[in-house]
Amino acid sequence: MTLTELARAAEEIWAQWEKASGGVKTLEDLETARIQILGRKGRLTQLFSSLRDLPSQERAEAGKILNALKERIEEALAKKREVLAQGAQWERLARERYDFSLPGKWRPLGKLHPLTQVRLEIEEIFLRLGFDVASGPEIETEYYNFEALNIGPDHPARDEWDSFYLGEGVLLRTHTSPVQIRVMKERKPPVRIICPGRCYRRDNPDATHSPVFHQVELLWVEKGLTFAHLKWVIGEFVRAFFGPGYEMRFSADFFPFTEPSAQVHIRKKGTEKWLEIMGAGMVHPRVLEEVGYDPEEVTGFAFGLGIERMAMLRYGIEDIRLFWQNDLRFLSQF
Ligand code: PHE
Numbered sequence: 001m002t003l004t005e006l007a008r009a010a011e012e013i014w015a016q017w018e019k020a021s022g023g024v025k026t027l028e029d030l031e032t033a034r035i036q037i038l039g040r041k042g043r044l045t046q047l048f049s050s051l052r053d054l055p056s057q058e059r060a061e062a063g064k065i066l067n068a069l070k071e072r073i074e075e076a077l078a079k080k081r082e083v084l085a086q087g088a089q090w091e092r093l094a095r096e097r098y099d100f101s102l103p104g105k106w107r108p109l110g111k112l113h114p115l116t117q118v119r120l121e122i123e124e125i126f127l128r129l130g131f132d133v134a135s136g137p138e139i140e141t142e143y144y145n146f147e148a149l150n151i152g153p154d155h156p157a158r159d160e161w162d163s164f165y166l167g168e169g170v171l172l173r174t175h176t177s178p179v180q181i182r183v184m185k186e187r188k189p190p191v192r193i194i195c196p197g198r199c200y201r202r203d204n205p206d207a208t209h210s211p212v213f214h215q216v217e218l219l220w221v222e223k224g225l226t227f228a229h230l231k232w233v234i235g236e237f238v239r240a241f242f243g244p245g246y247e248m249r250f251s252a253d254f255f256p257f258t259e260p261s262a263q264v265h266i267r268k269k270g271t272e273k274w275l276e277i278m279g280a281g282m283v284h285p286r287v288l289e290e291v292g293y294d295p296e297e298v299t300g301f302a303f304g305l306g307i308e309r310m311a312m313l314r315y316g317i318e319d320i321r322l323f324w325q326n327d328l329r330f331l332s333q334f
Pocket residue numbers: 174175176177217255258279280281302303304305
């Protein structure tokens with residue numbers, strides 16, 4: 001090959017590229033074109049290897065021609081690549097255009113169990129009135145669950161049928177009242193607590209009974225407390241929880257750990273039916289003595305209410321078992 005032939009072949013490569021470049025529509029086409037010219041077996045690469053056939057005094061001149069061509073082609077490829085890449089991006093953007101009229105994806109949101117919601121609401125009401133939240137064990141001894149609460153061995157509540165015994169003198173607590181004893185033994189008056197928690201009784205499940213249920217206990221012990229204070233606290237609770245459209249009524253009841261004891265009823269104003277909401281009373285002097293308080297010095301009152309019962313009254317739920325079935329059709333309503 002002569003220098004003239006080489007120069008012509010170089011021009012030919014450029015002409016071919018110019019002709020072909022119009023047909024290069026994608027980045028893949030461009031890569032194919034590049035390989036045809038600059039690849040290991042590409043036309044320009046081959047031309048470079050024919051340099052060695054030239055007489056040595058012509059090689060420098062030929063090298064210059066080929067290097068210039070290589071530079072031009074590389075520049076042309078780069079320019080083309082830029083144009084194609086931009087086009088590809090526009091195309092992608094056009095393809096990925098968002099359709100804001102499509103319905104969104106629905107993700108179900110979990111929520112708190114209705115009993116938890118009611119418990120938190122009750123806690124909130126009493127926290128505002130200055131009560132602390134206390135807690136105690138669900139596995140109790142007869143001493144805390146019964147004896148210290150002035151429930152003698154012959155009291156019907158101690159009957160084996162009412163309690164789940166785990167062993168000699170050890171049982172699942174049947175109410176939250178044992179927490180009263182634990183707290184009073186630990187603190188000096190004034191004591192102002194509520195304690196929410198699970199309780200267990202050997203009841204057959206039906207619409208109004210569940211062997212596992214929740215109570216909130218309230219206890220206030222201080223100098224000079226009277227039944228009027230008890231009535232005020234319960235009145236505040238009824239108003240906050242049920243709303244101003246309710247009235248309440250106390251009737252005599254009996255609990256071994258309170259004296260006097262009462263049952264509290266509420267009624268929607270203008271309706272007939274009274275509904276029981278809790279047991280309450282002034283803490284029995286024997287209970288105060290048991291924890292080392294002086295009944296001549298301090299007095300106190302307590303109540304116990306059922307969280308399930310509060311939720312059932314609030315929402316008009318007629319079967320307590322619904323709380324334990326975990327049926328989302330029920331739970332999702334709260
Ligand atoms: N512990 C009683 C019950 O479970 C309720 C109660 C608590 C009554 C405090 C009076 C005072 O029925």
